[in-house]
Amino acid sequence: MAHLLPYAESTAPPLPPPRSINASPKSALLVESDESLLSFLRRSLEDEAYAVRIAANSEEGLRLYRDCGPFNVVLIDYCVRPSDGVGIDYLAPLQKHGIGLATAIRQIHPSQGIIIAALAYRNAAEVPRPRELMHIPLLIDISNFQLRGLLEKIEVDRAIEALTSAELLRLRQFAAFHVRGLGRAARGRTGEDLLQEALMRTLIGAEDVQKGRHWNKDVAFTWHLIGAMQSISNHWKRQFKDMEPYLISEFPVRDAEGQEHSPLDNVASGHAAADQRLIEKDEEDRVLTIFKDDPEATQMLQDFLDGLKKNEIKSRYGLDERKYAATVKRIRMKLRGRRNGGGQGEKHDR
């Protein structure tokens, strides 16, 4: 009898790359005895561009997994039958064969993404399963959108675990600088908030920025998150501007001679926009002050402010790539952790 290994989601080693079973980049193992459900689930997986291997019982499923695994996803019916109708020795008496198979697969690859189709149950709480499989995704509703959501979730969770340290650090720094560039429009959000928002919009997987952002699997996950963060920060900025009160002075009128003037030319204007400008000017000045003893860095920052691109800056000053990169690195290093000119150390507030 095989022993159950403790399963800890957060500490499981990353799954090795799935073995390709044909031209499709995504592979799935479907273990289902019921022919009509098999046909439906197979079609659903194929619609999501999975190349599907089929097993009609739990023993065949385990054999296929040992021969061809790991897969991007394994979908197992909770009530799948054993090959000869006799219990398999790795199953506890009251466990269904689907749970036994899932346990055996997790013993081979602890981080294998598995979905259990428990369609006889009304909700996750009712599905009997061992503690180590308590967080396994359950397909309770036959509707296609639940399966699609679970598949996307497994892909995204796999991608998170597969991110290298360098990729994670890049994402972190990119998010931190982007949020800083938002100024007051960040409304107290941090780079971590931006990163979480990008992930959430990926998980909900809709098509537009208001709802979500579908991850096209042809794009590396890091680049997808970078694109999502850019789009979200632009959205935050637009949203902030829309919420800002307009000053009447921002609506110039023309007099009888066609001269443009503001109706409030002779009246003190409101303070909101002025405050905003002051705060952002203050942040800009603070950044420049940090580099007051570094003329090269100051010049480069001025060039950034003037909207010059990397190649324009390099050619203007005859900088080679190494020298340009060294100056930018110096700026990044000094600004790291100096949020709004405050104390050192990034905000780890979760």
Next chain:
Amino acid sequence: MIDKKTHDERLERLMNPLAESVLGISDEAVLTETSEAGADPEQEAEHTRLVLRQASKALDNVTERLSNLRHTINSNRWHRGHWGYHNTCVTCGSFVSFTTATGEMRGDALDGLCPESDQFTIRRREASR
């Protein structure tokens, strides 16, 4: 003209090239840079992974809670609102929302079992075996 640009645009111009510059450096350089800044690259990377996992977990938690209350949620119908993400049960129409930062959930869908769920339960039980 640059003079007419507002300060928020200037701040963006200042920070965005720095954000993009991170994307062009090698893996080794990004790890070294973190060390040189006095941080532990592995620790900082794993903290970032945890931030991503937390967002994913927040969605798991709300999904599981709603499933236990027999609500049916279309996972593609989450919308971003002023207070987190919100959705409605496709069977009873009750409302739910949650935030990724704290994982806090709100809404009448959390008040009790989905009142419309029984008819679907019978269908599912019959269909499954």
